[in-house]
Amino acid sequence: MKALAEAAVDAAMGAGASYADARAVSLRRQYVITKNSQVDDLSDAESEGVGVRVLVGGAWGFAGEGRLDETAARDAALRAVDFARAAPGSRQTELASLDAQSGSYRTQMERDPFDVPLTEKIELCLRAEEGMRQSKVKVTLAMVRAQREHKVLATSDGVAIEQELVECGGGIDAYASEGDVTQIRSYPSQHGGVSGQGGWEFVEELALDQEAPRVGEQAVALLSAAECPASTTTIVLSPEQAVMQVHESVGHPTELDRVYGTEAAYAGTSFLSPDDLGNLRYGSEKMNITSDATTPRGLGTFGFDDEGVPAQREPIVAEGLLCGFLSSRETAARIGAGVGGCMRADGWSRMPLVRMTNLHLEPGEGSFDELIQDVAEGVYMETNKSWSIDDKRLNFQFGTQIAWEIRNGKLGRMFRDATYTGVTPIFWGKLDAVAGPEEWQLFGLTNCGKGQPGQEAHVSHGASPARFRGVEVGVSA
Amino acid sequence: MSRALEIAEQALSTVRGGEAEVLVHAERSGVARFAASIVHQPTLIDNAVVRARVVQDGQVGWAATNRSDKESLGALMSRAGEAAGSAKPDPDFPGLGPRAEYPDVGGYDEETASLGAEAQARLAAAAIEAAPDFGLYGYFTSGVTEIALVSSSGLSAQQSMTDAVCLCLAADDGASGWSERTSWRVGELDPAEPAREAAETAAKTRGAGTLEPGTYAAVLEPFAVAELVRWFSYDSLGAQGYLEERSYFCGRIGEQAFDPKISLADDALSTANLPKAFDFEGTPKQRVDMIESGVIRDVVWDRVTAARAGDGHASTGHAPPDAWRFFGPMPTAFSMAGGEAGSTEELAALVGDGIYVTRLHYLSIVDPRGGVLTGMTRDGTFRIRDGKVAEPLVNLRFTVAMSDVLAEVPALTREPMLVNLNELYDERFPHAALVPALATRRFHITGTGSGPGL
Numbered sequence: 047m048k049a050l051a052e053a054a055v056d057a058a059m060g061a062g063a064s065y066a067d068a069r070a071v072s073l074r075r076q077y078v079i080t081k082n083s084q085v086d087d088l089s090d091a092e093s094e095g096v097g098v099r100v101l102v103g104g105a106w107g108f109a110g111e112g113r114l115d116e117t118a119a120r121d122a123a124l125r126a127v128d129f130a131r132a133a134p135g136s137r138q139t140e141l142a143s144l145d146a147q148s149g150s151y152r153t154q155m156e157r158d159p160f161d162v163p164l165t166e167k168i169e170l171c172l173r174a175e176e177g178m179r180q181s182k183v184k185v186t187l188a189m190v191r192a193q194r195e196h197k198v199l200a201t202s203d204g205v206a207i208e209q210e211l212v213e214c215g216g217g218i219d220a221y222a223s224e225g226d227v228t229q230i231r232s233y234p235s236q237h238g239g240v241s242g243q244g245g246w247e248f249v250e251e252l253a254l255d256q257e258a259p260r261v262g263e264q265a266v267a268l269l270s271a272a273e274c275p276a277s278t279t280t281i282v283l284s285p286e287q288a289v290m291q292v293h294e295s296v297g298h299p300t301e302l303d304r305v306y307g308t309e310a311a312y313a314g315t316s317f318l319s320p321d322d323l324g325n326l327r328y329g330s331e332k333m334n335i336t337s338d339a340t341t342p343r344g345l346g347t348f349g350f351d352d353e354g355v356p357a358q359r360e361p362i363v364a365e366g367l368l369c370g371f372l373s374s375r376e377t378a379a380r381i382g383a384g385v386g387g388c389m390r391a392d393g394w395s396r397m398p399l400v401r402m403t404n405l406h407l408e409p410g411e412g413s414f415d416e417l418i419q420d421v422a423e424g425v426y427m428e429t430n431k432s433w434s435i436d437d438k439r440l441n442f443q444f445g446t447q448i449a450w451e452i453r454n455g456k457l458g459r460m461f462r463d464a465t466y467t468g469v470t471p472i473f474w475g476k477l478d479a480v481a482g483p484e485e486w487q488l489f490g491l492t493n494c495g496k497g498q499p500g501q502e503a504h505v506s507h508g509a510s511p512a513r514f515r516g517v518e519v520g521v522s523a
Numbered sequence: 524m525s526r527a528l529e530i531a532e533q534a535l536s537t538v539r540g541g542e543a544e545v546l547v548h549a550e551r552s553g554v555a556r557f558a559a560s561i562v563h564q565p566t567l568i569d570n571a572v573v574r575a576r577v578v579q580d581g582q583v584g585w586a587a588t589n590r591s592d593k594e595s596l597g598a599l600m601s602r603a604g605e606a607a608g609s610a611k612p613d614p615d616f617p618g619l620g621p622r623a624e625y626p627d628v629g630g631y632d633e634e635t636a637s638l639g640a641e642a643q644a645r646l647a648a649a650a651i652e653a654a655p656d657f658g659l660y661g662y663f664t665s666g667v668t669e670i671a672l673v674s675s676s677g678l679s680a681q682q683s684m685t686d687a688v689c690l691c692l693a694a695d696d697g698a699s700g701w702s703e704r705t706s707w708r709v710g711e712l713d714p715a716e717p718a719r720e721a722a723e724t725a726a727k728t729r730g731a732g733t734l735e736p737g738t739y740a741a742v743l744e745p746f747a748v749a750e751l752v753r754w755f756s757y758d759s760l761g762a763q764g765y766l767e768e769r770s771y772f773c774g775r776i777g778e779q780a781f782d783p784k785i786s787l788a789d790d791a792l793s794t795a796n797l798p799k800a801f802d803f804e805g806t807p808k809q810r811v812d813m814i815e816s817g818v819i820r821d822v823v824w825d826r827v828t829a830a831r832a833g834d835g836h837a838s839t840g841h842a843p844p845d846a847w848r849f850f851g852p853m854p855t856a857f858s859m860a861g862g863e864a865g866s867t868e869e870l871a872a873l874v875g876d877g878i879y880v881t882r883l884h885y886l887s888i889v890d891p892r893g894g895v896l897t898g899m900t901r902d903g904t905f906r907i908r909d910g911k912v913a914e915p916l917v918n919l920r921f922t923v924a925m926s927d928v929l930a931e932v933p934a935l936t937r938e939p940m941l942v943n944l945n946e947l948y949d950e951r952f953p954h955a956a957l958v959p960a961l962a963t964r965r966f967h968i969t970g971t972g973s974g975p976g977l
Contacts, residue, residue, distance in 0.1 A: 079849070085610040087848065090602050091587035095570065106563060112570035112589045125567050125640065132644035133555065133562035164609035172611075185767045223768040228892040307977050308558040310699075311660035311692040312946075314884065314901075315977050395568050434887040436899040436918050441972030443897050443920060445889050463890060467920070467970055498556050498662050498690075499566055499947030521969050523895045523924040 047072070047114065048208065051200035054098045054119035059202050061127040063100040065141065067201040068123070069352060070096045070114055071394035078164060079189045080171040086187070088164065095394035098122040102130035104139040110395035141375040142385045144355060146204025151211075151349025155245025159192035159214035162246045170216075170254065177258025178220040180266045184228075189239055190216035190249055191492075193504075197394075205354030213345055213504065215241025215490060216249050218258055222265035229462055231265035231447055232429055233257045234489065235286055241490040241504065242343035264448060267460055274449050274464035276520030280424030281466055282417055282513045285487040287446055289507035290430045292407050293491070295470040296328070296335050297505070299439035300362055300370070301388070302377035303400040313496050314437030317470065318368065320381050326368040329474025334408035335363040337372060339387065344506035345490040346390075346403030353398060355387040362405070366474070374400050392501035399497050404488075407509040410480035414511045417481050424452040425519055427464050435470075443467040443521060465521045476517060481510035527571065527671035528681045534573055534596040535673050541607070542578040543600065544619050544674035546803065547571055548844070550951040552666025553640050555647035559658040562647055567640055571669075572950055574845055577603040578619065581612035587845070617830035620805040622677035628791070628798035628808075631667075635685035635709040638665045646689070646714050653715035654693045654722040658977075661690035661703075663714055668951045670803075678805040686797055686953035688943045689714040692902060693721035697731075697976040700724025701746060701882045701902035705943040705955050707797050724881060724903040728975040731915040734906070734968060740877030740933075741966035742870040742907065748859065749942035749956035750883040751896065752787065755925045756854050758891035760789075760813055761841070762828035763851025771894035771925065772819050781817040782932040784862055788812045789823055789841070789854035790957075796856045796941065797953045804842035811839045813854070817929075825852035846949035855944070857956035862935030870962040872910040873933040878919070878966065879905040879912050894925040899972055920970035931964035 047070040058066035072094040079087040095112040096119045107130025111118040171188035178186045192214040199207040217239015219232045234240045234252060242248040283291060298304060299316040307315055318326065328335075339357035341347055350356055353375050362370040371377075375386040377400060389398040418426065432445035449464035450457040468476075490506040524532075527547040534545040549571035556564040573596065574587040584606025588599045638646075647663040665687040672680045687709040693700050702720035706712045743751070758764040759771040790810040791799040801807050804826050812820050824832075825842035828851055841852035864870050871879060881903025889895040897920065904916040936959040944954050 084613050084615065085583070087585065088583070088606045088610050089585035089587065089845075090606055091574075091585075093572070093587075093589045095589065105561075107565050109567040110570070122567075129553070129555075129565045129567055129640040129644065132641040133565055133647075137561050164606060168609065168611065221767060221769065223892075226774075226892060228768050307658070307660070307694075308563055310558060310694060310977055311662070311690060317973060395566075395570060397564050397566055399564075432887040432889045432897065434885045434897045434899065434920075436920070436972035437884050437901050438973035441899065441918070441920050441970055443887075443922070443970070445887075465889065465922075469972070495946075495948065498564070499554050499568070499664075500949075502948065521897075521922055523889070523893070523922050523927065523967055 047198040050096060050114060050116045050119040051198050053116045054096060054123040055200050055202050057120040057123035058098060058100045058127055061124055063102050063127055065101040065202050067199060068096055068098045068119060069197055069199050069394060071197045073393055074194045076192045078167040078171060080168065080175055081187045082185060083172060083175055085168060093393060096122055097394040098126045099397055100126045100130050101139055102127055104137045105130045105133040108397040139376060140379040142378040144203065144375060144385060147350060147354045148206040149349060151209040153210065153212040153243050155212055157246040159246045160194060174218045174254040174258045177255055178218060178262035180262045182222045182224050182266045182269060183220045183262050184223045185221040187219045188254060199352065199354055201354055207350045207354055209349055211243060211348060213241050213243045214246060214249050215239050216252055216254055218254050218261055220262045220265040222269050224269045227269050229265055229268035231261045233261045236430055236447065237491060237493050241345060241492055243345055243347050244343050248343065268448060268462045271460040271462040274425060274461035274520045278516055278518050280421050280515050281517045281519060282424065282426045282511055284428035285509045285511060286489055287427055287430050288407055288509035288512045289489045290433055292405055292507050292509060294433060294435045295439055295442055297402040297405045300372050301400045302371040302373040302381060306377060312498050317438040317440050322368050324369060327366055328363045328368045328471055329366045330477045331365045332410055332477045332480055333363050333366045333474050336406050336408055337362050337403055338406060339403035341404040341506060343488060344404035345504035346506055351387050351389045352391050353386055353389045355385055358387045372400055372402060390503055392503065396499060396501045399501060401503040402505040404506040406507060407480060407512060409483040409486045409510045411482040414481050414485050417479055417511055417513050418452055418457065419455040421452045422454060425464060426450045426452055426457060440469050466517050466519045467521050468517060473514065476514040477512060478515050479513040485510040525669055525671060525681050525683060527669040530573060530591045531671040531673045534575060534600060537597040537600050542619055542675045544576040546574045547671040548950045549669040550666060552664060552951055553643040554662050554664040555643045556662040557647055557651060558660045560651045562644060573599060575599050575603040577607045579607045581616055582607045582610040583613060583616055584610055615831045617826040619674045619676040620678050620826060623805065623807050625680055625800040625807055628800045629794045630684040630707050630798035632685045632708040635665055635687050636667045638709060650689055650691055650714035650718040653718035657693035657695055657722050657725050659718055660692040660694060663689045665709055666951050668953060672805045680801045680805045682800050684953060687712050689717050691717040691721040693725040694977050697974060698725045698728045699902045699975040700728060703943060705941045728903060728915040731917045731974045733971045734916050734919060736968050736970060738965050738967045740874040740964050742867055742874055742879045743961050744867060744881045745940040745942050745958045745960050746882045747880045748958045748961050749944065750886055752857050752956060753944055754886040754888060754896050755894060757850060758888060759894055760822050760854050761852045762822050762824040765822045766828060766831060769891040771892065772822055775819045778819050779817050780819050780926060781814060781929040783817040784932045784935060785814055785817050785929050786860040787814040788858045789856050790858040791856035793858060796957050797955050802840040802842040803844055806838045806840040806842065808840040823852045823854050828852055844952050855954035857958060859939060859958040861937045861939050861959040864934040864936045867936065867960045870934055870960055871907045871912050874907050874962050875910050877907045879907050889922060897922040902975060917974045918972040919968045920972055921967060922969040923967050927965040928963050933962045936960040
């Protein structure tokens with residue numbers, strides 16, 4: 047793979063590129079899904095190819111070929127050069143300087159998830175399903191997954207990197223239904239469960255089968271729960287919902303390519319401007335956000351990003367003040383700060399884009415119970431169900447699968463169909479407490495979409511339960 | 524014989540015993556993505572994915588690869604066989620699809636297929652040059668997608684399809700407008716048209732004001748209608764959501780649930796859409812009338828859900844591509860009947876007082892069973908006053924039940940428009956909605972967001 051990546055770079059430079067990089071990628075993904083006690087999906091997919099990115103006269107070009115041989119690599123390089131040459135518009139493209147890098151990175155794990163027999167995975171799923179079964183639960187679903195990505199990066203400025211990233215995860219869902227009401231309850235997350243970088247031990251620690259009875263019982267209980275009433279009140283978000291809030295209202299708006307407008311037509315831009323760096327109050331002093339590509343078990347953990355920039359841990363918001371952006375070598379040069387480090391591509395057939403790596407809400411202090419004790423009236427919300435935010439990442443509306451009334455410092459009756467809405471910096475300004483490190487949890491999500499053609503990034507976020515005052519809840523049609 | 528069909532047959536020939544099916548999904552495409560009137564992410568893709576399904580004693584296993592040499596194809600079938608050997612027997616498995624005859628639906632255009640990188644860049648440039656007063660954001664793309672499907676049950680299907688799409692956001696600080704064109708014949712697509720339309724809309728959006736939350740009458744352009752229908756379909760218009768009781772249609776088949784002017788079908792056989800002859804199980808495509816004159820008629824089915832229903836339903840040819848298999852059968856060729864209005868201006872005149880919505884952004888399903896969606900408007904939101912499109916508005920948050928939006932529809936435009944629905948994730952699978960603009964008496968606004976523009 048190294049030889050063909052280097053051959054692609056040589057071919058591109060020989061054809062007139064001023065810069066070139068080539069990623070040779072071999073990817074394997076496995077899914078086991080059971081539904082209503084039947085095997086619903088048992089699939090094992092592999093994909094390999096080379097993606098070559100070039101700069102010609104300041105214009106980017108990219109081509110991907112679904113083969114791993116030197117001829118394909120050279121062909122891709124020449125096609126990328128041709129595309130860049132044909133691209134309309136004139137531009138100057140500078141890249142932040144990067145010292146020549148060579149090295150390797152490999153996920154540490156105890157048990158390779160691909161060594162776990164399919165029968166063992168199926169049995170785990172069926173066991174978890176069995177635990178969720180209740181009379182009004184119409185659908186039970188359990189899923190485990192595994193992925194291995196082996197990639198080699200070579201660039202024309204001396205980068206030669208080899209990495210092997212292994213991740214796995216799982217999740218369970220119970221759908222209960224009665225009359226005109228259908229409710230879902232999931233663990234640990236609705237969106238295909240959660241994943242982490244590491245071995246099968248990650249899935250075992252999720253204890254899907256042990257959590258299943260609670261999930262099934264809560265799905266049924268939601269059928270008779272009251273709808274969350276409309277009010278302006280204090281909310282406490284579970285770690286899983288808090289990370290969705292971080293992802294949508296901090297992660298995406300701090301991607302510097304969005305700030306510069308290159309995602310405007312699809313995912314949107316950002317309410318932030320380059321001048322906001324170091325100046326903009328993003329939230330209260332309790333708000334501390336860190337981008338960390340070194341987090342153990344993070345899906346955004348690597349040795350080097352897809353431009354060859356070594357993994358970094360950087361503050362993005364410190365005590366409520368914006369102090370960093372997620373960047374690439376190109377956008378870092380444009381803003382005049384940093385070297386990038388957040389460029390990631392979905393497989394071999396897509397250009398790297400500025401993506402989140404692992405983005406965390408840093409813990410505060412105290413327990414979940416202490417967070418609740420200081421609430422006279424409010425709502426505790428758990429497990430994301432719906433999510434939407436505007437094209438500049440300001441107005442958002444989230445729904446959760448389940449919620450509980452908080453009254454006089456204690457959790458009370460259950461609510462269904464809970465929603466809350468706000469505007470990003472105003473909402474984060476209402477953050478008045480984050481629970482401590484003992485409550486902090488990491489969630490790995492595999493469905494972060496961006497780019498045209500579309501790319502799905504795998505990212506992790508950590509958070510403790512977080513409390514916000516004066517939030518509008520109970521939005522309905 | 525196409526290369527895709529050759530690969531599929533070669534893979535199938537390596538199977539010894541048991542039932543098997545091989546699907547080849549091949550793509551050769553280019554995307555000239557532009558921002559601020561500069562092509563900044565040009566992507567060329569050439570790939571063929573081979574997907575195998577092996578059945579052993581009612582146990583089903585899947586595997587996929589993008590290697591097509593003989594050894595790799597043999598290994599692929601072995602991996603699928605191993606997966607099947609580990610599975611449990613599925614009593615609902617309907618068996619592999621039978622041999623079938625497929626109509627010639629068109630959908631392939633040699634001129635579109637022959638477009639290379641230089642031509643794709645040139646067509647992107649044509650869009651950019653047509654909107655000189657704004658930065659242009661979006662892309663021009665074209666590609667050839669080949670699907671070939673063979674099975675040990677004698678099924679053999681192959682289709683090559685082309686598509687060309689030009690998406691245009693004209694924008695600067697404080698102004699933005701949107702338009703697009705989609706066709707399977709590039710000769711019918713002039714990239715300058717959507718660019719000019721986007722710029723014309725953008726020019727009217729400066730100085731946008733806010734709006735009090737509440738329920739408003741609204742005119743929805745086809746881009747907005749397509750997004751609403753697409754998001755409604757995820758739970759409500761496919762048999763999986765229906766059988767699992769997440770669909771708004773549950774218990775409502777035959778009910779007059781919507782305005783009699785609303786008729787919604789899925790019709791992949793129409794050459795006005797992006798036509799397809801068969802689905803991903805090899806079942807011939809059928810037109811399915813989901814809503815007829817406001818009456819709920821049916822959802823779309825594949826072989827798996829039809830067998831699971833066990834009530835005489837048959838597949839309507841809506842088995843999804845692999846990447847969507849989790850969601851079950853889905854409509855991918857929406858066709859909403861047009862109405863009597865000659866233009867969106869006529870719709871505004873009928874609305875009298877309300878809002879005008881060009882495009883929607885980032886929808887999400889709040890309550891699947893209730894058909895409740897939320898999202899934002901963008902790139903051309905206006906107030907309608909005295910029957911005319913008036914001052915621009917900031918982006919609005921809506922939270923709507925589809926049963927409300929479609930309950931009272933004063934009119935729809937006569938000519939539906941083909942709106943691209945393919946976001947180019949996974950393997951290329953061109954699909955689109957043929958929908959008119961629509962006026963509704965009820966569109967529930969629950970908040971305000973950012974203004975138009977960058």
